[in-house]
Amino acid sequence: MDGDETGTNPAEGPAPNGAPGGTLRNYLKRGEAFIDEILRHNELLRLRVVQLESQLFMDNTPVPPPAAAHELRVVFEQLHKEHDEIERRLDEVAHETEAYKERYAQIEEENDRLVNLFVAGHQLYSTLDLPNAVQIIVEILLNFVGAGRFAILILDEPTGELHALESYGVDRGLVPVMSRDMDPVAACFASGKPEVIQEVPESWDVNQPLVCIPLKLGQELLGAVTIYSYLEQKRELTPIDLELFSLLGDRGGAVLESARLFASSGGGPRSVGAYRELLMNEGGHG
Amino acid sequence: MDELSALIVEDSPTMRQLLVFALSRVRGLSVAEADDGLDALKKLASMDFDIIITDINMPIMDGLKLVKRVRSDDRYANIPIVIITTEGGAEDRKRALALGANAYITKPIRAPQVIKTVKELLKI
Numbered sequence: 001m002d003g004d005e006t007g008t009n010p011a012e013g014p015a016p017n018g019a020p021g022g023t024l025r026n027y028l029k030r031g032e033a034f035i036d037e038i039l040r041h042n043e044l045l046r047l048r049v050v051q052l053e054s055q056l057f058m059d060n061t062p063v064p065p066p067a068a069a070h071e072l073r074v075v076f077e078q079l080h081k082e083h084d085e086i087e088r089r090l091d092e093v094a095h096e097t098e099a100y101k102e103r104y105a106q107i108e109e110e111n112d113r114l115v116n117l118f119v120a121g122h123q124l125y126s127t128l129d130l131p132n133a134v135q136i137i138v139e140i141l142l143n144f145v146g147a148g149r150f151a152i153l154i155l156d157e158p159t160g161e162l163h164a165l166e167s168y169g170v171d172r173g174l175v176p177v178m179s180r181d182m183d184p185v186a187a188c189f190a191s192g193k194p195e196v197i198q199e200v201p202e203s204w205d206v207n208q209p210l211v212c213i214p215l216k217l218g219q220e221l222l223g224a225v226t227i228y229s230y231l232e233q234k235r236e237l238t239p240i241d242l243e244l245f246s247l248l249g250d251r252g253g254a255v256l257e258s259a260r261l262f263a264s265s266g267g268g269p270r271s272v273g274a275y276r277e278l279l280m281n282e283g284g285h286g
Numbered sequence: 287m288d289e290l291s292a293l294i295v296e297d298s299p300t301m302r303q304l305l306v307f308a309l310s311r312v313r314g315l316s317v318a319e320a321d322d323g324l325d326a327l328k329k330l331a332s333m334d335f336d337i338i339i340t341d342i343n344m345p346i347m348d349g350l351k352l353v354k355r356v357r358s359d360d361r362y363a364n365i366p367i368v369i370i371t372t373e374g375g376a377e378d379r380k381r382a383l384a385l386g387a388n389a390y391i392t393k394p395i396r397a398p399q400v401i402k403t404v405k406e407l408l409k410i
Contacts, residue, residue, distance in 0.1 A: 112397045115307045123300045139300040142372060146394035233374030233392040 113240050116144055120244055124251050130259035134166045137225070137252055142168060145241050146234035147227045151175040152215075154223040154256075162223055165256075170228065176207050178226070184212040189221050194245040198237060213245050215253035222253035290408055291316045291333070295326040295340035295352060296370075301393075305339060305370070308397035312404060323347025327355060330362060337408055339400070342371040342382070350385060357386035366407035370395055 123136045134152060141147040149169035153162035162185060164175035178185050184195040194213040204210075209226035216222065225248055292309055294317060296302045302319050309317050318333065320326035322344040329335075338356065342349035349369060356362045366388040371378070374392040382390050389403045 108398045111311070115304065115397055119300060119304045119307060123303065126299075136300055139298050143298060143301050143393050143395070144304070146372075231372055231374055231393065234394065 113243065116240050117243060117247060120144060120247055121251065124247075124255050127255075128259050128262040130256070130263055133255050133259040137248065137255075138166060138168050140244060140248065141225065141227065142231075144244055145227075146231045147211075147229075148231045148234070149228040151226050151228075152223065152252075152256075153178060153226060154215075155180060155221060165223070175226075178224075180221075184209060185224055188212045188214045188224065192216060192221075192249075194242070194249055196237065196242065196245070211245065213249045213252075215256065216249055217253040217257050220253075222257055225249075225252065289316055290314055290336040290410070291318060292337045292339060292404065293318050293320060293326060293329060293335045295320045295323065295338065295344070295349065297321055297341065297344040301341065301370075304395070304397075305400065308395075308400050309339075309404060311397070312401055312410070314410070315404070315408075321346075323349065323352035323355070326352055330356070335365060337366045337368065337404060339368045339370060339404070342369060342373060342378075350382060353382065353385045353387050368400075368403055368407065370400070 120140045123140070124133070127133050127136065137152060141150050147168070149167075151164045151167040151170065151172070153175070154165045155162050160180045162178045162180060164172045166172065167175050180186060180189055188195040192214055194211060197210045200210060206228060209228055210230075211225075211227040213225040214221050215224055225245075292315055294302055294305045294309070296305065296319070306317050306319065309315055318329060318335070320329050323340070324347040326338065326340065327347075330338075338352075340349040340352055347355075349371070353367055353369070356365065356367065367386065368389045368391060369382045369387045370391045370393065371382075372393045373379075379390045388407055391399060391403060
């Protein structure tokens with residue numbers, strides 16, 4: 001608009017208070033101040049809007065844990081770690097226990113083996129009485145090995161035949177006479193080791209030994225132990241059985257021969273003189 | 287643990303020695319020996335035993351007669367009895383257990399088996 005309704009120049013017209021020039025300027029200044037104030041308010045409102053928006057944004061984020069919750073979280077994490085550690089240790093202990101169990105079983109087996117061998121050896125050398133010595137061999141075969149039918153054969157050197165000295169589970173008179181030149185006697189005499197049939201063929205002759213143990217006297221062969229069958233509960237031969245066979249072969253002959261010689265000597269009175277005499281004759285000691 | 291005692295009844299010195307060796311490994315268990323059933327009854331009368339381990343085939347008084355005598359005597363009625371024998375038949379086992387034996391082990395024996403049985407019966 002170029003002028004107001006009064007038709008006067010607003011720049012030079014009367015001021016509202018009646019002073020035409022000054023009044024307009026005052027009016028304009030007041031308008032200017034009013035606009036500044038509005039702008040300032042506007043600015044303040046904008047700032048406030050920003051603050052509120054910011055507050056709204058903050059309200060949507062997770063609430064930071066209070067101090068107690070934070071502590072609980074720390075404790076929980078620590079417990080979780082300890083739990084994992086305990087589980088790991090438990091696994092370790094379980095493995096160790098398993099290893100100890102295995103070792104314990106091995107030691108038990110070894111103890112069992114040693115006890116069997118010790119008792120058998122100890123008993124074999126506990127007597128010079130022939131019937132007693134024979135009985136001990138029978139007991140070892142029956143109780144320790146679980147043999148059901150067996151015989152102790154002695155070699156008759158002039159004929160080369162082996163005849164039963166004692167038997168168990170079969171009448172002595174029915175034990176087959178064996179030749180030293182025929183297997184299994186020939187084989188075990190040649191090797192000096194027990195001949196053992198682990199798996200018995202179905203068509204096996206019951207009079208054929210399953211085991212033939214040479215009874216040794218140093219390098220000489222005195223006879224053999226033959227086993228024809230086992231007790232019904234005996235399922236299989238074990239390593240202990242094989243060691244007992246070797247023990248019987250290595251010591252049994254000497255025990256039987258010692259007992260025979262002792263019996264034939266009459267077992268006269270013992271004196272240090274008799275021992276010395278034997279030492280001089282046999283060993284050449286002065 | 288209080289000392290427990292076992293009575294081994296066996297006519298074979300070889301078997302007796304094997305059993306003594308085996309049972310001497312059970313901590314807290316002392317072992318006494320008898321040659322046959324009659325000898326065992328004499329020892330039972332003079333000493334307290336917590337378990338009896340007996341063979342069947344023995345001279346003078348066999349193991350089954352011993353079991354019968356022990357079970358018929360109130361003083362020994364609760365003593366566990368283990369039979370150790372070469373007789374592996376089911377009927378033999380049945381008969382021994384029916385007479386009052388608590389366990390039945392067949393020869394050839396293995397020490398761990400005897401130890402396990404004795405420990406179970408003594409609850410140790």
